[in-house]
Structures are given as structure tokens and as C-alpha cells.
Amino acid sequence: MNHKALLQLIFLHAAAAALISFAFCENAVLKGEDGEFGELPPEDQAPNDIKYNMRKGLDLDQEGCYLQTGKKKCLEECGFNATAKTIFIIHGWTMSGMFESWMQKLVSAVMQREHEANVIIVDWLSMAQQLYPDAVNYTSSVGLDIASMLNWLQDEQQLPLENVHLIGYSLGAHVAGYAGTYVQGTVGRITGLDPAGPMFEGVEEHKRLSPDDADFVDVLHTYTREALGVSIGIQQPIGDIDIYPNGGDVQPGCALGEVLAVASNFMEVMKCEHERAVHLFVDSLMNKDHMSFAFQCTGPDRFKKGICLSCRKNRCNNIGYNTRKMRKRRNSKMYLKTRADTPFGGYHYQMKMHVFNRKHMDTADPTFYLTLYGTHKDAANVYLDVQDDSIGLNLTNTFLVFTEEDIGDLLKINLNWEGEYESWTSVWKNFKTKFWAWDTKPPKPILEVRRIRVKAGETQKKFTFCAEDPSKTEISPGESLTFVKCRDGWEVKPRKRYET
Numbered sequence: 001m002n003h004k005a006l007l008q009l010i011f012l013h014a015a016a017a018a019l020i021s022f023a024f025c026e027n028a029v030l031k032g033e034d035g036e037f038g039e040l041p042p043e044d045q046a047p048n049d050i051k052y053n054m055r056k057g058l059d060l061d062q063e064g065c066y067l068q069t070g071k072k073k074c075l076e077e078c079g080f081n082a083t084a085k086t087i088f089i090i091h092g093w094t095m096s097g098m099f100e101s102w103m104q105k106l107v108s109a110v111m112q113r114e115h116e117a118n119v120i121i122v123d124w125l126s127m128a129q130q131l132y133p134d135a136v137n138y139t140s141s142v143g144l145d146i147a148s149m150l151n152w153l154q155d156e157q158q159l160p161l162e163n164v165h166l167i168g169y170s171l172g173a174h175v176a177g178y179a180g181t182y183v184q185g186t187v188g189r190i191t192g193l194d195p196a197g198p199m200f201e202g203v204e205e206h207k208r209l210s211p212d213d214a215d216f217v218d219v220l221h222t223y224t225r226e227a228l229g230v231s232i233g234i235q236q237p238i239g240d241i242d243i244y245p246n247g248g249d250v251q252p253g254c255a256l257g258e259v260l261a262v263a264s265n266f267m268e269v270m271k272c273e274h275e276r277a278v279h280l281f282v283d284s285l286m287n288k289d290h291m292s293f294a295f296q297c298t299g300p301d302r303f304k305k306g307i308c309l310s311c312r313k314n315r316c317n318n319i320g321y322n323t324r325k326m327r328k329r330r331n332s333k334m335y336l337k338t339r340a341d342t343p344f345g346g347y348h349y350q351m352k353m354h355v356f357n358r359k360h361m362d363t364a365d366p367t368f369y370l371t372l373y374g375t376h377k378d379a380a381n382v383y384l385d386v387q388d389d390s391i392g393l394n395l396t397n398t399f400l401v402f403t404e405e406d407i408g409d410l411l412k413i414n415l416n417w418e419g420e421y422e423s424w425t426s427v428w429k430n431f432k433t434k435f436w437a438w439d440t441k442p443p444k445p446i447l448e449v450r451r452i453r454v455k456a457g458e459t460q461k462k463f464t465f466c467a468e469d470p471s472k473t474e475i476s477p478g479e480s481l482t483f484v485k486c487r488d489g490w491e492v493k494p495r496k497r498y499e500t
């Protein structure tokens, strides 16, 4: 989209927002019919209007009930239950000055999962709807305000702080961090949903969300792609565990062309990836029996190679609401792949295969596809993603294979080497290798694969697959090989123990 259209769009958003936020404030004032809400002193020009909207029903259009620090009556009216969980949801920077549609989804998912919990929206819209640096500047005072609310609840209701969970999106994650810093005692948990990056990346711990802000701090990073030196979501790990779905950068279903092809395409992509953290969290609340696992890894590249699918010593965890608290281990980076839509969870496999170079393969670069046959269903045409440009010949290669559906236990694998003219990738690869020798017909390359060792990330089960026909282990472009399960585990030879 061109510049002018973008500016117009921003302007329209802002104009609409001005109108609607005016109506919203009116509404909030009307709400104080018992007089209590009218007693607030008139504010000077700086907006510092923070509301604690405790939800009673799933319908966001219905007024909730407003809590106010020091007003015991509000607690009774709102039905605050001090022995139940208390969950604060904190929004981020806003251009529109309105709650975005994710808020409704998150609130209703939390309420459906935790029927008895006190679910409170921290509404700091008037402060968040400022120029970004100003909104950033307000995060600490909003955090302080939440801390005073929590201190008062501790004094007034003996609220146990370990039952408090702060969930903050974008700038709201850092607000939660400040609340955790300022409160007397330690809140149970803070979840950061794609915490904002600009003006927080690389700053000292006390100026952003950090592991000390709660007993357990978990973070989802979904938009850490850098443009012009900044990224919308913070890149560095800032919690006890930091989960980077799909490497934390490109989210499936969000690419240009995949989201609605409207004029605001670029903004839509941005919003889609940044907000994905919220939708993954909502998914984890709703789909309790289809949990997504993340695996600890030192970096996205190693993860994409399939090296990190271990669950030993707490190296894997559920994502989102179901994340298990772990012994303090700062900045543990975890990765997973997801589907493009809810339910986001899929299935990860590590596959190891030794690829022998049999003939004429010194420059070529095979494109492999797999068909996986399982006890529930099959997954066809799964692209074997090669990370380091090309497959290592005469070496054992490790791959990460992802299926969107649960195929059950894997029974059989079909390895297919794409023919020379079956896709643009293959055409291009062949063009590159044959360009200088196109008058001589190159000989047919041959590779050999004898077995594939598989580890399922979700079940941690290991199997060895052997060539179905032991005499057929060689493969050339346009051909395929079939492997069947021949052994549980990965041992090449059965262990010989206690032999006499």
C-alpha cells in the first residue's frame, strides 16, 4: 500500500477511536450511580485514568463491575472472591483507544477455564492511546497502580499473592512487570504475550518484564522479526521460560497474501503475528486435551534441524496457560512449530537418516518428500526441510518433520525424491547444476538410505524404520523408497547383556 493510504487509514482509526472512547468514558461515569465514582478529583491534562473492570459475564458489551482501591463496597458488589484465583488482563499500546477483538476472546476463554476466578481487565486505554514513547512512559505508573490495588487486596481481603496471575499483551507485559516489582510480596505468575520490543530490548531488568517480577514468568514471543533495527515483539528472553513458536518470527497463516488482501495488508500481517501470542494462549485455555509442546533449544536453527526434541530434565513443556512451572531457570528458550489456525498444536518428529552417496551426486541437491502412514491416518507430501542448504552426503542427517494432524503411531514411511521437472525448486536446482553442461546428458544420481530413525516429540517414543525390501535402498530423482517399522528404539543391534 502507498504512504498516503496508510496515513489515511491511521487517521480514520484515530478519528473513530476518539468518538468511541468518548462514549466509553461517559458510560463509565454513568456507572457510578451510587455516587462513589463521581468523587474522583478532576484530573489535570495528563491522562491517568485506570479502571479495573471485573467481568461477571462473557459478554464484553455488558458493563462489568469496577473495583477501586480502598472501596470495600465495590468488592462486595462485584462478588470478589479472595480465596479464588485472581487474573488480571492487561492490554497494550492502542491506536484506536478501544479494546481490540482479542480481549473478548481471551476474557471468555479464561472465564470458561476458571469458573470461580476473579477476572479483571486493567483498562488503561486513555494512557495507552498516546504516542508510543508516551505510552511506554506510562507503563511504570500503571504498574504501580496495579501494585497498590494488590497491596490493598492483601490488607483488606488477605488475598494470597500466589493466586494472582497477571497476563499482559505487548506493552501490557511490561506493565505487569512493573506491577510485580512494586507490589509487596511476590505475585504467583506473570505471562507476557509477545512483550513489546521498542524501548525495552536490551534495557536493564528493572525497566522491563524480567524473571524476578513473579514467582514464575512465562513468555510467548511471536513477532521478533527485525525491521529497521527494531522488532515489535522483544527478541531477547526475559522470563523463566521463553517460548518462540515457529522460531518467533514468521507465523503460519500470517504471510502477505495469506491474510485478507486489503489495502492495509502490511498492518494486517503485523497485527496477525504480534497478536498470535494471544491466540495461542486462548487456544491453550480452550483445547486442554490437545496441548502443544515446546522444546528447549539454544536457537531456532538447531530446532529446525530437529536436534532438540528431548523432554529429559524438563527440557519440554506445555505452552500457554498449561505451562508447568519449573525450578528457576532463567531465560530458557523453547521452540515449537504450530498450525496456521486453532487448534494450533501439531506433531513433531525427529528423523535421522544416513545418506550414502552412491553415484554422481557431488553437486546435486535432492528434494525429498515424505508420506507418513499412521494408525489413525496418513500425512502425505510432507516436505523434508533441509536447513543447511543441502543434505550431507555420507553423513547422518537430522531433520525436523511436522504434521498438522495426529496420525497415531507411525507405521510406515515413504521417501520420495522429487523428479527433475515436478516443481520449480527442482527445475531451478537442475538448471543450476546443468547450466554449463547442458549439451552433455548428465548421468543419473543415486543415493542410498538404509534406515530411518524416528523420535516422536509428543510421545518421546523412538523407533527404527528399515527398508521394506532390503534389496531396494537406492533412490534417484522421481523414485521413492518405503520403510517399515522394524524395531522399537534406536539400537542398531539388540543389546547383548549378561551374556555368558
Ligand SMILES: *[C@@H]1O[C@H](CO)[C@@H](O)[C@H](O)[C@H]1NC(C)=O
Binding pocket: 081, 082, 083, 084, 085, 116
Ligand atoms: C470462592 O472460591 C473458592 C475457591 O475457588 C471456592 O471454593 C468457593 O466456593 C468460592 N466462594 C464463593 C462464594 O463462590
Ligand SMILES: *[C@@H]1O[C@H](CO)[C@@H](O)[C@H](O)[C@H]1NC(C)=O
Binding pocket: 133, 134, 137
Ligand atoms: C515520563 O514522564 C515523566 C513524568 O511522569 C516526565 O518527567 C518524563 O519527561 C517523561 N519521559 C518521557 C520520555 O516522556
Ligand SMILES: *[C@@H]1O[C@H](CO)[C@@H](O)[C@H](O)[C@H]1NC(C)=O
Binding pocket: 356, 357, 358, 362, 393, 394
Ligand atoms: C562418499 O562415499 C562414496 C562411496 O563410498 C565416494 O565415492 C564419495 O567420494 C564419498 N564422499 C562424498 C563427499 O560424497
